[in-house]
Amino acid sequence: MKVDQVLHMNGGVGKYSYGNSSSLQRNVISKVKPVLGESIIELYTSMPAATDCLKIADLGCSAGPNTLLVLSEIVDIIDETCRRLKRTPPCLEAFLNDLPGNDFNAIFKLSLPSFYERLERDKGKRFSNKCFVSGVPGSFYGRLFPPNSLHFFHSSYAIMWISKAPKELVTKTGAALNKGNICVAKTSPPAVFEAYLKQFKRDFAHFLQCRADEIVPGGCMLLTTMGSIKSSDPLTMWEFVGLKLHDMVSEFLKEKDEFENFNLPYYAASREEVKSVIEAQGSFELQKMEVFNLDWDDYIKKGDVNQVLDESARAAIIAKDIRAVGEPILSSHFGEDIMDELFRRFEVDVFDYMDAHQCQYVNIVMSLIKKDKIY
Numbered sequence: 001m002k003v004d005q006v007l008h009m010n011g012g013v014g015k016y017s018y019g020n021s022s023s024l025q026r027n028v029i030s031k032v033k034p035v036l037g038e039s040i041i042e043l044y045t046s047m048p049a050a051t052d053c054l055k056i057a058d059l060g061c062s063a064g065p066n067t068l069l070v071l072s073e074i075v076d077i078i079d080e081t082c083r084r085l086k087r088t089p090p091c092l093e094a095f096l097n098d099l100p101g102n103d104f105n106a107i108f109k110l111s112l113p114s115f116y117e118r119l120e121r122d123k124g125k126r127f128s129n130k131c132f133v134s135g136v137p138g139s140f141y142g143r144l145f146p147p148n149s150l151h152f153f154h155s156s157y158a159i160m161w162i163s164k165a166p167k168e169l170v171t172k173t174g175a176a177l178n179k180g181n182i183c184v185a186k187t188s189p190p191a192v193f194e195a196y197l198k199q200f201k202r203d204f205a206h207f208l209q210c211r212a213d214e215i216v217p218g219g220c221m222l223l224t225t226m227g228s229i230k231s232s233d234p235l236t237m238w239e240f241v242g243l244k245l246h247d248m249v250s251e252f253l254k255e256k257d258e259f260e261n262f263n264l265p266y267y268a269a270s271r272e273e274v275k276s277v278i279e280a281q282g283s284f285e286l287q288k289m290e291v292f293n294l295d296w297d298d299y300i301k302k303g304d305v306n307q308v309l310d311e312s313a314r315a316a317i318i319a320k321d322i323r324a325v326g327e328p329i330l331s332s333h334f335g336e337d338i339m340d341e342l343f344r345r346f347e348v349d350v351f352d353y354m355d356a357h358q359c360q361y362v363n364i365v366m367s368l369i370k371k372d373k374i375y
């Protein structure tokens, strides 16, 4: 499986598109907004007043309402800061990065025109002809930009997708190590956990090295990713999807191997693991690290669906949202035919599981500064 070709969120504007099913991630972006404000203000105020263009990139931007949300927030922060400092706002050059399978057309056809309209309406002349947005398809586990060319990198809910499932998960004789699971799970043997951790460390260190080459000294990076839960905690969302897939193996999959040999390129690291890679790689100073937990349905209870929904309505939303993320990669391996049934089973069972357990996502937010400040 070539991850770069099969990993992307559901495109388009349909029921299961990421654009219509990304409130969970939007909720996380809104919780991180104060840290974004601190990072941008610190970056901008430490740059020479004559800086005429702030260059930023969002890595793993996907498509839908979240894609330009962080850029809108950055425009607001810069606008406010410039008013306070009585400066003319700089130009903003924003690069939206994702893997090539991402629905870039939806961004440029649907989201960008309304972003520019809003900018014109809300900011008028202060930002006209000052915000330039382009797309950069490619993996963030490789170089994306020229050396020393960007001031700020942002990424939310993307770097837990690693570059590939570790090759050690299948032994030299072809035996699958992570039988019955599709990611690191409670029932995975230690060798599975070790293989995923090794792959995460390699990928994250390479990610940091690439960004260190691309960012100016003193430039900042704000990363939000999913963190690991404790082994005594309830199942993770992906473990739960794996459980439902496992139930379907004997009924739907011709070859049991088809299931046993599938592993998601996904690893949610602990805060200590993240910290140790940043320290060992050495290019960035960790300015701040925050960890917060959210219930699986936090974004529905208090999010932008501003009404109390009953359990079955909430289960349907959770199933639709996880499908928008998981369907392309799962269907590339198991086929499109079983997707309706998989997520139907997920929807039927998810609330009972949540009723019986305190199911949460862990979120790790880190603000990093490139060492050696020389603009």
Ligand SMILES: C[S@@+](CC[C@H](N)C(=O)[O-])C[C@H]1O[C@@H](n2cnc3c(N)ncnc32)[C@H](O)[C@@H]1O
Binding pocket: 007, 008, 009, 022, 025, 026, 029, 059, 060, 061, 062, 063, 066, 067, 097, 098, 099, 102, 138, 139, 140, 141, 155, 156, 157, 158, 161, 162, 163, 325
């Ligand atoms: C869950 S979405 C998050 C999208 C958006 N940042 C948000 O918060 O709504 C994760 C995105 O990361 C992208 N992604 C995963 N691995 C990537 C890689 N190696 N390079 C670039 N993008 C990647 C996926 O294609 C997907 O669009």
